[in-house]
Amino acid sequence: MARYGFVLWTAARQQLAYRAELAMRAIQMVLFMGVFIALWTTAFGASGQAELEGYRLAEMVWYLAMTETITLSSSRVFIEISEAVKAGNLAYTLTRPLSYPFFQVANSLGNSIPRFALNLLTAVAVVGLGMGWLPVLSPSVPSASLRTSSLGMNSAEGAGSLRGLLAFLWMAALALLLDSLIAVLIGLLAFWIEEVTPVFWIYQKLLFTVGGLFLPLEMFPDWLRRVAGWLPFQFITYVPARAFVAFEPGFVLRAMAGQIAYVVMFSALVVFVWRRAQRRLVVHGG
Amino acid sequence: MTAIQVQQLTKTFVTREKQPGLRGSVRALFRPLRRETQAVKSITFSVEEGERLAFIGPNGAGKSTTIKMLVGILYPTSGQAQVLGKTPWRERSRLAYEIGAVFGQKSQLWYHLPPADSFDLLARIYELDRAAYRQRLAYLVELFEVNDYLQVPVRKLSLGERMRCEIAASLLHRPRILFLDEPTIGLDVVVKQRIRDLILELNQQEGVTIFLTSHDAGDVEVLCKRAMVISHGEVIYDGRVSTLRRDYIRTKTVSLKLGEPWQGFDGPGVRVLKHKGYGVKLEVDTTVAPIEEVVGRLLARYGIVDINVDNPPMEEIIARIYEGGQGDKETRGQGD
Numbered sequence: 109m110a111r112y113g114f115v116l117w118t119a120a121r122q123q124l125a126y127r128a129e130l131a132m133r134a135i136q137m138v139l140f141m142g143v144f145i146a147l148w149t150t151a152f153g154a155s156g157q158a159e160l161e162g163y164r165l166a167e168m169v170w171y172l173a174m175t176e177t178i179t180l181s182s183s184r185v186f187i188e189i190s191e192a193v194k195a196g197n198l199a200y201t202l203t204r205p206l207s208y209p210f211f212q213v214a215n216s217l218g219n220s221i222p223r224f225a226l227n228l229l230t231a232v233a234v235v236g237l238g239m240g241w242l243p244v245l246s247p248s249v250p251s252a253s254l255r256t257s258s259l260g261m262n263s264a265e266g267a268g269s270l271r272g273l274l275a276f277l278w279m280a281a282l283a284l285l286l287d288s289l290i291a292v293l294i295g296l297l298a299f300w301i302e303e304v305t306p307v308f309w310i311y312q313k314l315l316f317t318v319g320g321l322f323l324p325l326e327m328f329p330d331w332l333r334r335v336a337g338w339l340p341f342q343f344i345t346y347v348p349a350r351a352f353v354a355f356e357p358g359f360v361l362r363a364m365a366g367q368i369a370y371v372v373m374f375s376a377l378v379v380f381v382w383r384r385a386q387r388r389l390v391v392h393g394g
Numbered sequence: 395m396t397a398i399q400v401q402q403l404t405k406t407f408v409t410r411e412k413q414p415g416l417r418g419s420v421r422a423l424f425r426p427l428r429r430e431t432q433a434v435k436s437i438t439f440s441v442e443e444g445e446r447l448a449f450i451g452p453n454g455a456g457k458s459t460t461i462k463m464l465v466g467i468l469y470p471t472s473g474q475a476q477v478l479g480k481t482p483w484r485e486r487s488r489l490a491y492e493i494g495a496v497f498g499q500k501s502q503l504w505y506h507l508p509p510a511d512s513f514d515l516l517a518r519i520y521e522l523d524r525a526a527y528r529q530r531l532a533y534l535v536e537l538f539e540v541n542d543y544l545q546v547p548v549r550k551l552s553l554g555e556r557m558r559c560e561i562a563a564s565l566l567h568r569p570r571i572l573f574l575d576e577p578t579i580g581l582d583v584v585v586k587q588r589i590r591d592l593i594l595e596l597n598q599q600e601g602v603t604i605f606l607t608s609h610d611a612g613d614v615e616v617l618c619k620r621a622m623v624i625s626h627g628e629v630i631y632d633g634r635v636s637t638l639r640r641d642y643i644r645t646k647t648v649s650l651k652l653g654e655p656w657q658g659f660d661g662p663g664v665r666v667l668k669h670k671g672y673g674v675k676l677e678v679d680t681t682v683a684p685i686e687e688v689v690g691r692l693l694a695r696y697g698i699v700d701i702n703v704d705n706p707p708m709e710e711i712i713a714r715i716y717e718g719g720q721g722d723k724e725t726r727g728q729g730d
Contacts, residue, residue: 121507
């Protein structure tokens with residue numbers, strides 16, 4: 109495990125070397141958040157309601173800021189893997205005493221974490237300026253305005269409580285791990301199909317919809333919400349963001365258990381797919 | 395001790411073929427045409443520890459398929475292999491601690507980080523003891539003279555500088571066998587020679603077995619004592635490099651720029667390939683006419699402005715092995 113940890117560390121440092129790319133990411137985040145603030149301010153104004161399905165305006169924007177923070181940190185490691193498969197030069201990493209797919213999982217997480225930190229800081233700054241600062245960051249601002257919505261249970265704390273933030277960080281880490289496992293799986297599909305990018309698009313669209321990237325699951329019809337609740341995608345976007353805007357211990361524990369279950373399942377799937385893939389290795393660049 | 399022992403190793407793979415046109419695409423979807431290709435056909439050989447072996451052949455001959463089986467990446471269709479007493483495809487991870495690999499066309503260093511960071515990561519991956527690692531690193535840094543580049547991001551290094559770092563990186567964990575795949579590709583003559591010297595020195599100092607594949611006949615001649623030539627998945631030559639040279643690398647190509655216009659040159663073993671004005675390209679059979687002699691005579695007659703001596707390309711050498719008919723005989727011997 110320590111070895112994979114050091115792979116992650118090295119990948120994170122390499123990621124920090126791409127200064128221009130990181131700057132572009134921050135700009136992208138500013139634009140996205142600006143659009144979301146404008147869009148939902150208008151939507152709430154038009155509806156004439158103070159909250160939609162339990163989300164007040166500020167909570168909605170913070171929710172979207174957190175789902176975007178996670179998905180925009182996704183590493184796209186599937187591109188590297190599928191290209192290596194197609195070019196037939198997986199050989200290199202394979203002469204090391206490491207598991208190739210888990211090396212790539214660590215590499216992917218290492219790429220994601222610096223992006224995540226940057227995205228989070230940018231999102232917090234922009235949404236903070238536009239929607240009011242988080243109570244964690246400025247305790248002097250009364251957070252009552254954020255706290256009185258009907259979202260969740262009575263015990264729910266408002267957006268950006270310290271506990272909500274800590275829960276979010278843990279859950280985001282699990283979410284990025286799950287996302288990395290899925291990205292590696294998609295990359296490995298290159299052994300069977302020539303172009304894996306469409307598979308990634310499908311994954312991405314599932315995050316957009318049943319993952320709750322653009323709309324919290326509360327806004328879905330009941331049946332769809334129930335379906336989405338069993339799928340892995342909500343554990344990547346909806347669940348951490350929801351914990352951030354409305355911290356509730358019961359929800360967080362259940363959600364993290366679900367995340368861990370999916371991490372274990374997808375790890376097993378990665379092992380299984382990799383075993384099958386190894387037998388096909390020769391077709392590509394033998 | 396035997397480092398590598400291979401018996402009747404065979405790899406067959408199935409490729410799907412698609413006929414042209416939309417009809418072909420639809421057909422390929424439901425009833426794909428399968429074609430079996432034998433990439434490696436029952437090859438048998440062994441390599442002693444400390445040997446320097448050149449494993450050569452044209453593209454698609456089965457070289458990399460064989461290497462991939464030897465490092466445990468590929469499962470063979472049939473046959474056996476023992477590398478340092480282990481069956482590579484069953485014990486890949488454990489074997490990985492004892493072998494090193496340098497692929498000239500694929501970097502193992504992290505592109506945006508200095509080599510020192512990649513070295514540190516490798517030390518962790520191979521679980522090297524910290525003190526032993528520092529000592530080893532100091533030794534390799536001195537031997538390969540990479541001290542000046544240790545903290546420079548890899549993207550800023552020249553190919554030659556990077557290659558020295560690549561080889562040093564593959565030696566950190568003291569591998570007993572070093573697989574080198576085209577280690578000098580794209581390098582200029584001086585740097586090539588330097589890389590070869592370093593590999594030789596390493597082999598002599600540490601007894602590392604060298605398993606080299608290269609298209610550069612120069613690499614083979616300088617580095618290796620023994621050569622195995624593989625073509626269409628079969629071993630068509632296995633013997634001393636000196637014999638290979640005597641029998642098949644008899645000629646060298648000499649390109650010259652002369653001090654006076656070309657007016658012809660007579661002598662046994664010398665063939666004019668082309669000439670134009672002051673420039674001329676000769677093929678010299680070195681068993682008949684030593685290069686020094688030919689050059690000496692040309693110098694006396696024309697004066698020489700520029701000179702380049704090249705080995706014949708690998709493809710030509712292999713064609714000659716086939717022509718000599720020795721290929722068939724050797725293969726039968728190998729297959730038994």
